[in-house]
Amino acid sequence: MSKVLIVDDEPHLRLLYETELRRAGFDTLTAGTAAQGLEYVQTMKPDLVVLDIRMPGMDGIEALQRILDRDNRIPVVLNTAFSSYRDNYLTWAADAYVTKSADVTELVETVRNVLDGRVASRS
């Protein structure tokens, strides 16, 4: 069972994503800050990271750089309320970019596709 690390500063959203991803058959792990997320990446060796961008302290973009600095093989899915980050090429290093929605289907599908090695959704 693939292990997905969810990094988001909003506890309700962490719970939502955790619930939905588990329901979809993934093992999950959550972190409330980027720093904790980075720590889990090293210690818990997740198979994929779902990363929020706007977070207090270290933001998702910096976290992404750091994750890739350490290991550029771990897939990262950026999950954010801000569609405008899509234009920021610093996010292009991520495997996928999903705009947050109450309909979590897209996020779940994206996670599945990335893990299956299918081409990231980036449009």
Place this chain on the structure above:
Amino acid sequence: MAVEPGPERCELIAASFLQSQRPLLLVTADMAVIAGSEGAARLLGCGPEALHGRSLMDIVVPPELLDACRGGVPCGASGLLHVQLRPAHGDLVPAEIRCSRFETAAGPHCLMFLTDLRQREHDEELRAVRLAKLSLLNQVSEALYGANLSLEQILQAVLICVTAGEGLRFNRAFLLLVDEGGSELRGEIAIGPGTAEEAWRIWGDLATGQGDLFAMMTNYDRSIKQTDMAVNAIVGRMRIPLADTDHLLVRAMHNRQGVRAMAGTPGRGVEQVLGWLGGREFAVAPLTTRRGPLGVIIADNPFSGVPVTDLDLEFLQMFANQSATAIENSRLYRELERRLIDLRKAHQKQREDQETLLRMERLSVMGETSAVVAHELRNPLVAIGGFARALERSLEKSDPNRQYASIITEEVGRMERIIHDLLDFIRPQKQTRASVVVDELVRETATRFLNRLEDRAITLDWDLEAGATRVPCHPGEIQQVLENFLVNAMQAAGEGGFMTVSTRVLEGGVRIAVADSGPGFAPDLADKLFAPFFSTKPTGSGLGLTICAQIVKAHGGVTEALNRPGGGAEFAFILPFPRDDDDHGNAGARGDDVL
């Protein structure tokens, strides 16, 4: 006259007046003409010899009036008769006869002084006309200067005056002006009936109900170019190059002298103008001002057939002089007005630009605020909608709560769409290009790395020599390129290594370089370093340098990577100066300057 009576006396008298241009007759008591002056012969339409021996009774109508001279008038006295004279040809001529009777040895004789009343009427009429026309000129001058007329109105007014019954009474008038380039005399506008029938009709109308000239000029609000089609078609054909200095019209303009011409008048251009006009005679008056020739007025009488007299020409010229000044004034005024309008427009535009800027600023602030609010709303909506969905799924289809959960999901979806549309609408514009001091940008960017460098005991050397040199760029993007280079150098230099950031002003732009004390790269990799997904490092996306190269390229610059002679690598890029023909930064190099 105490002269000795006798036949010699009559001969003496006759000899004294025979050459006179005044009409004089010497007659006997029974009214036989003894002698007539040249003037009398001309009046009666025959030679002086032919008068000799004719009876005055055949010449004067009614002849009975002569009875007074025959008997009733005493010697030495004179009488005044109003009669008509019958010339050899043509109509009766109204005349006055002053009869002076004297006695000779051969009997009583009469000396008759004839006056052509037609001539007198004509003279009086001439005086009246002269007066009327002088008064007209005065009126016109007041009208042209007093009223704020456009150039076209003035041209129309001028032509109306040339043709109006109260004015110069020409049948038609044509106005030709020197074109703006000063190369050609060109027909501008004309007035007058197109045909004889039209002429009679118009003059009939005018005779019955016209006001004064000023009223006519100002009430003539329709463009005569549209009403007087036929003459304006003619005037449209009139074009004479000014280089044709022998041409009648060009000559008249340069000599500042009006001329009359008719078929057979020698000189260049006469036949051409007659051809255009389709008439037999015309008058030309130049329009000139102190600043030079403006054009000419051509006037003619093809419908009435009235010959153009010296007086007509004289008035036409006086009138043309006045018109020229008015036309010139109008042109100067119009020029002034045009410049004033240009100034006003410039002012208006400046004000609008300012307002636009202010409005954009306000909109931008509003946009930013709404974007922040919209984004902040997104997260709670995701939670609400997400759990409502989960709830809906977990409830039995028969449970009414399932429907309620579904409603929450739907409404949240609607709110998300609103936010999406709003964010799309107010999506902030990408940073636009600015003129940036390169050294400041480099120093600011590299300074942010100092802590990290310190952690790794890496020494950073500053070698900034661009001074105050500016280049146009997106500062944020260039910072990102530089950051990328710095990160690479930092990783390459490793613990205890050193790095150098340098700037140099070259001929075409500024070169910004980051060098490191690392191992450098294999020479065959130089071409691949900027290729997508190429990475020499075990970690990293491999996209960094590709993106850097794209950004620099979009700025019209180049990136380069080289191994330094003393060891280590140097990554550099050149930002070009704006070209002379490119005052908005390198707009051509990139289409998506904004957004």
